[in-house]
Amino acid sequence: MHIKNNRTRFCIDNPKLSHLPQSETKLTLRKGQVLYRDEDAAAYLYEVVSGVLKLEKILPDGREQIVDIVSPGWLCGFSSNNHYTCSCVALAETVVLAHSRAALRVPGVEALTDLEQRLESQICAMHTHTLTMGQKTPEERVATFLMRFIPGYGAPNCSSKEPVGKSSTISIPISQKDIANYLGLSQETVSRIMSKLRYEGLVMREDSYRDLYISDICKLCRYGSMNCDPA
Amino acid sequence: MHIKNNRTRFCIDNPKLSHLPQSETKLTLRKGQVLYRDEDAAAYLYEVVSGVLKLEKILPDGREQIVDIVSPGWLCGFSSNNHYTCSCVALAETVVLAHSRAALRVPGVEALTDLEQRLESQICAMHTHTLTMGQKTPEERVATFLMRFIPGYGAPNCSSKEPVGKSSTISIPISQKDIANYLGLSQETVSRIMSKLRYEGLVMREDSYRDLYISDICKLCRYGSMNCDPA
């Protein structure tokens, strides 16, 4: 019987703690060890005590982006919809404190817990944006940006797995100059890409200027190399 | 007597609410209106109800970067050390809910509040990284990255205003390949920049390979166009 991945997941200092009688457990990771993977169920929040971790995300075609470097004193293990949204690997021998999420829940104080989950979602969204900025081509960035405005996509806690209408009319209330700045491009490049998308039939302009008609949302999504698996 | 900035800050629907008898206040912003500015005291967390906001950061030399676009359902107004770390401007007519931070504090439940503040700090750190990726030159990015490893800089809640020793020996436990990926550069470019920094005397290599000696921290900080005002 073989173990598929020979990198062990955890290296718990005291084996007796493996079923967490306490809310905090100290773990020691060797260099290269994986703390968690993208899409794993998010049971813990981790706090780095010593060493350093990297968080990385991957595009469907394999392009990888390190979205954060986690040094002592910082947290990781954030989730959106109770799943991790990136992989976490130790860059050196690293000690972390694992905080059980279950133990963080305080009965009767739902507001803060809700807030905490929303903050985590926003961190995950920032990571996605970092992936976009670091790995995607200008065309992909613009397409990804446009997807934000399609109802059902991009809203908080959107899994983007739900069936969505194939076409949509969207309104972009942002100038190309601001879009360009946000995407790390020049205004001219954004304009050229918008023209290209129109020429290729991915978007059409409605009469009222900044309104766009998108005939095939999935096509735009694929054009933007997004993780949209409308199963 | 003149008012310096004629753009009013808030446009409170009901003027009677201006001293918040409740924890939530609804505000309506006109296009171009400023919700808050970088370094303002962070009294509120905002939730966008309709419209859209941009968050922007600025480098000492004036380069600006939009670090996030905030759509309905998302939050903004995050702080590090109780101050906002970016400016927030409405891109269109926008309605937000202002949540008083004071009201979020629940007596006896400090753990979650602490967690919430740390999550906010991490979001602010992500914004800073987005500014780095969007506006800084490759040289500045590498210098900024190196600054992370200097004791006293880059740690959570570090205001980077405290007096720090002028020189330091740091250890970079990360391969140039990973540094390059994280900074959106090629490995070769990172290597060339490291050589350049050595040639210019900003850093020196210690015997044990990945250890660097930095003779003048402030110089490196300036080289990275960071907001380090060691007053």
Next chain:
DNA sequence: CGGGAGGTTGATCACCATCAACAACCGTGG
């Protein structure tokens, strides 16, 4: 000592920022 990962340095070229000129659109006020 040998192998492999990690780092250095040079040569080349594609891509996108920049500059520039123009066009479309949106207010405002006559």
Next chain:
DNA sequence: CCACGGTTGTTGATGGTGATCAACCTCCCG
């Protein structure tokens, strides 16, 4: 209604910058 100016968007020409390819070197580990 049109005239006008300013903002925003479009399109072309050009050049600099950093990715890429390639060869070599260094360090570390067995």
